[in-house]
Amino acid sequence: MSKKIQNISVDCVVFGYDIKLKTLNVLLIKRYLESKKKKVLVDDNVLTGYHMYEDETLDDTASRVLKELTGLTGQYKQQFKAFGNPDRLTGKKDMLWIKNEQFNQRTITIAYYFLLKTDDVDIQNNQHQAKWYSVSQLPQLGFDHEQIIMEALDDLKVKCLSEPIIFELLPNKFTINEVQDVYQSILSIELDNRNFRKKMINKKYIIALDEKKTGVSKKPSQLYMFSKDIYLKLHRKTYLINL
Amino acid sequence: MSKKIQNISVDCVVFGYDIKLKTLNVLLIKRYLESKKKKVLVDDNVLTGYHMYEDETLDDTASRVLKELTGLTGQYKQQFKAFGNPDRLTGKKDMLWIKNEQFNQRTITIAYYFLLKTDDVDIQNNQHQAKWYSVSQLPQLGFDHEQIIMEALDDLKVKCLSEPIIFELLPNKFTINEVQDVYQSILSIELDNRNFRKKMINKKYIIALDEKKTGVSKKPSQLYMFSKDIYLKLHRKTYLINL
DNA sequence: ATTATTAAGCGTATTTTTAACGTTAATAGG
DNA sequence: CCTATTAACGTTAAAAATACGCTTAATAAT
Numbered sequence: 001m002s003k004k005i006q007n008i009s010v011d012c013v014v015f016g017y018d019i020k021l022k023t024l025n026v027l028l029i030k031r032y033l034e035s036k037k038k039k040v041l042v043d044d045n046v047l048t049g050y051h052m053y054e055d056e057t058l059d060d061t062a063s064r065v066l067k068e069l070t071g072l073t074g075q076y077k078q079q080f081k082a083f084g085n086p087d088r089l090t091g092k093k094d095m096l097w098i099k100n101e102q103f104n105q106r107t108i109t110i111a112y113y114f115l116l117k118t119d120d121v122d123i124q125n126n127q128h129q130a131k132w133y134s135v136s137q138l139p140q141l142g143f144d145h146e147q148i149i150m151e152a153l154d155d156l157k158v159k160c161l162s163e164p165i166i167f168e169l170l171p172n173k174f175t176i177n178e179v180q181d182v183y184q185s186i187l188s189i190e191l192d193n194r195n196f197r198k199k200m201i202n203k204k205y206i207i208a209l210d211e212k213k214t215g216v217s218k219k220p221s222q223l224y225m226f227s228k229d230i231y232l233k234l235h236r237k238t239y240l241i242n243l
Numbered sequence: 244m245s246k247k248i249q250n251i252s253v254d255c256v257v258f259g260y261d262i263k264l265k266t267l268n269v270l271l272i273k274r275y276l277e278s279k280k281k282k283v284l285v286d287d288n289v290l291t292g293y294h295m296y297e298d299e300t301l302d303d304t305a306s307r308v309l310k311e312l313t314g315l316t317g318q319y320k321q322q323f324k325a326f327g328n329p330d331r332l333t334g335k336k337d338m339l340w341i342k343n344e345q346f347n348q349r350t351i352t353i354a355y356y357f358l359l360k361t362d363d364v365d366i367q368n369n370q371h372q373a374k375w376y377s378v379s380q381l382p383q384l385g386f387d388h389e390q391i392i393m394e395a396l397d398d399l400k401v402k403c404l405s406e407p408i409i410f411e412l413l414p415n416k417f418t419i420n421e422v423q424d425v426y427q428s429i430l431s432i433e434l435d436n437r438n439f440r441k442k443m444i445n446k447k448y449i450i451a452l453d454e455k456k457t458g459v460s461k462k463p464s465q466l467y468m469f470s471k472d473i474y475l476k477l478h479r480k481t482y483l484i485n486l
Numbered sequence: 487a488t489t490a491t492t493a494a495g496c497g498t499a500t501t502t503t504t505a506a507c508g509t510t511a512a513t514a515g516g
Numbered sequence: 517c518c519t520a521t522t523a524a525c526g527t528t529a530a531a532a533a534t535a536c537g538c539t540t541a542a543t544a545a546t
Contacts (some may be wrong), residue, residue, distance in 0.1 A: 007248065008351050054349060058327045084251075084301045093364045104421045106297060108251050108351070114286075158405075164486050172272045177494075187482055195534065199494070203486065218495045219541045231486075239430055240485070240504090241439075243407050243446065243476075308505065420523075440524070462512040462523045483533085 002053040009109045011049030011083075011145070012062040012153040014069065016118035016132055017169035017182060024169075024185045025118055025132040026149055026239035027069065031142045044140040047148060048128065049109060062112040069130060071122070076115040076168040079157040081148075084108035088144040113152040133173070153186075160186055164205070167226040174212055175221040176200050205230040245296040252352045253304040254292035254326075254388070256395040257312065259361035260425060263354040267412075267428045268361055268375040268480045269392055270312065287383040290391060291371065292352060298342075306353040312373060314365070319358040319411040323398040324391075327351035331387045358411035361385055377430070380433055398465035403429055407448070410469040418464040419443050448473040 014027035028045040052061045058229045062077055086106060118132055133139055135153055138146060160166050166182050167174075180196045183189075200206050205227045212220040257270035271288040291312045293303045306319055312382055329349060361375055378396055381389060403409050409425050410417075422441050426432075444447050448470045455463040 005250065005349060007250070008251065014449075031343070052351075053328070053330050057329065058325060081322060082301060084295070084353070086298050092338070106248060106295075107351070108295075108301070110327070110351070140252065153429060161482060161484055162401075162486070175494085181464065183484065189482055192535075194495080194497090194536080195492095199533090214542090218492050218543050221494055239432055241404055241426065241442070242483070418523085435505075435507085436523090437507080437525080441503090441526095457513085461514060461521045462522055 002055045005052045007107050008052045009048045009049045009107055010052060010058060010060055010065060011109045011111050011148060012065045012069075012077075013111065013113040013149050014066065015113055015115050015135075015152070015156065015169070017115075017116045017120060017185065019178060019181075021103050022181045022185055023134045023136070024182075026138070027121070027135050028133055028139070028141075029069075029128040029130050031171060042142060044142040045131075045133070045145075046142045047145050048130075054223075058063070058110050062114075064111075065112075066114055067107050069128060070120075070127075072116060072120060076114075076165060078155070078159070079112050080112060081151055082108060082110050083144060083148060083238055085144070101200065102134060102242065109148075111152065113150050113156065115156075115165060117169060157187055164226060164228075164231055172225055172226075173211065173213075173223045175223060177221065202222075204234060245298045248295045248297060249374050250350050251295045252292045252303060252350055253295060253308060254290045254352045254354050254391060255305055255308045255312075256290055256354065256392050257309065258355040258356055258358050258378075258395070258412070259364060259401065260428065261357075261361045261375070262413065262421060262424075265424045265428055266377045266379070267425075269375050269381070270364070270373050271376055271382070271384075272312075272371040272373045282397060285385060287385040288374075288376070288388075289385040290388050291373075304353075305357075305444075308355075309357055312369075312371060313359075315359060319408060320355050321402070322353060322355050323359075324385060324394055325353050327393060330386070352391075354391050356393065356399065358399075360412060360414065362367060372382060400430055404466070407469060407471075407474055415468055416452060416454065416456075416466045417468075418466060420464065443467075447477060 011128070016027060017023075018025055018027045027048075029048055031042040031044055031046045033040045048065050050056050050061060050065050050068075056064070058079060061076070062079070063073065066072055066075060080096075086104065087241055088107075088109075099206050119129075123130060123132065135149070138149065141149070154163075160183070166179060170178060177193065178195060180191055181201060183196075184191060187230070201208075207225050207227055207230075209223045209225060211223045213223055215221040257445060259268045259270060260266075261268055272291055274285040274287055274289045275480060276283045276285055291308050293304060293311075295301070295307050299307070301322060302320070305322070308318065309318060309320070310316055327349070331350075331352075354394050364373075364401075366375065366429075376391070381392065384392070399408075403426070409422060409429075412425050413421060420436065423434055423436060427434060444451075450468050450470055450473075452466045452468060454466045456466055457463040
């Protein structure tokens with residue numbers, strides 16, 4: 001077993017999109033304070049994160065965090081920022097009693113976010129009591145984790161406008177309106193359905209299937225899939241100065 | 244004096260724009276290997292970076308690196324990625340002799356880039372023998388520093404298209420053609436001068452001065468300045484899905 | 487069975503932006 | 517005074533974004 005690196009951790013913002021409720025969520029766990037003498041439940045929530053091992057890459061550590069939390073592997077992940085203010089772990093007054101036992105050293109955390117579907121996570125049988133929270137209604141958060149989530153969301157907002165990562169949040173087969181809903185959830189805006197639809201259908205890498213989605217809505221809706229192959233073939237970067 | 248954190252460093256990619264040569268450059272120093280017994284000059288170049296101190300923020304450390312290297316403070320800086328592969332410091336064979344003395348521990352580095360003008364740095368009286376190298380003709384680089392520079396450049400390419408950071412590389416008063424040259428240097432592309440000029444002049448935050456630049460070229464050229472105030476007032480983000 | 491409701495989907499006019507390229511203007515140097 | 521050179525203005529056509537009217541096919545209510 002490889003050695004833990006004590007002062008470096010990887011924290012993961014696990015974004016999960018709920019296709020039925022049309023909400024972007026974050027997976028959070030309850031926080032415990034542990035010292036040699038006692039273990040106390042704190043009344044707030046935190047991201048999951050682990051310390052790095054000596055022989056791991058940063059990406060490895062992030063993947064390990066996700067796997068232990070959700071059982072999932074191979075999901076889209078993105079390192080977006082390192083956090084390391086000296087007071088980031090000791091901001092709260094209720095933690096002073098434990099300060100010298102657990103937090104006698106600075107911890108720098110490298111923050112990642114993951115993109116997946118809430119449906120893919122079995123939230124019931126979960127040792128960490130993990131729960132989904134809508135990004136628009138976050139509960140009380142521990143440490144600097146609210147800041148970390150907000151900066152993850154900012155990065156996601158920028159990135160989803162220029163890269164097709166939105167499809168990481170949807171099933172393989174989706175309707176145009178479902179894509180629109182994802183954008184609206186992430187960006188907190190309203191889009192014109194007719195113009196959005198036109199734009200999407202014109203993309204060569206959005207492929208109409210011989211299949212319709214029935215039952216859910218009034219009129220059955222056309223199903224599409226995203227072809228990463230076609231996207232990659234067509235997209236050598238075009239530079240558009242847009243200040 | 245505060246304690247050094249042994250396994251966390253901040254490496255800085257110092258981008259300097261040379262307005263006369265129209266090149267984007269990186270400031271590099273010669274690499275030395277130091278052990279208790281000897282100090283040897285290695286035949287390659289590296290970025291500057293220091294270990295963090297216990298009471299510093301990451302931004303503080305980055306600013307300290309730049310100040311010690313160039314004497315400058317308050318320059319534009321951007322944290323862009325953390326690097327931490329287990330083998331990142333020990334890739335080269337010539338370093339095996341020193342491996343167990345200096346590099347017995349993993350070092351994670353948080354990488355920043357800075358934007359400034361080559362003119363602002365006094366390269367002559369420099370204790371580190373720092374030198375500018377064009378990003379298109381980089382010399383032999385130590386560790387994983389070539390990768391770090393390339394990823395910094397990638398980030399800069401993306402960011403300069405959506406934020407007005409280009410002006411960090413230019414003097415307060417500049418011509419439209421000088422702005423175009425910066426874009427061309429960073430992006431390695433050619434732009435149509437007439438269309439570029441039109442686009443720039445139409446921006447409300449690009450302000451024509453009562454002054455012309457003479458002597459350098461044939462026809463005297465109009466000088467402009469960038470107003471950050473106006474930019475910030477006008478720019479609530481507009482969302483343009485551009486996949 | 488008929489009708490109202492609702493989400494899906496098509497179409498068209500207007501404005502804005504991009505892209506391609508022709509032309510004129512002001513200087514330095516001979 | 518002529519020429520080379522860089523600055524700067526202008527025109528046009530194509531493409532993209534925006535705004536908005538209208539039809540269609542299902543389900544739910546009467």
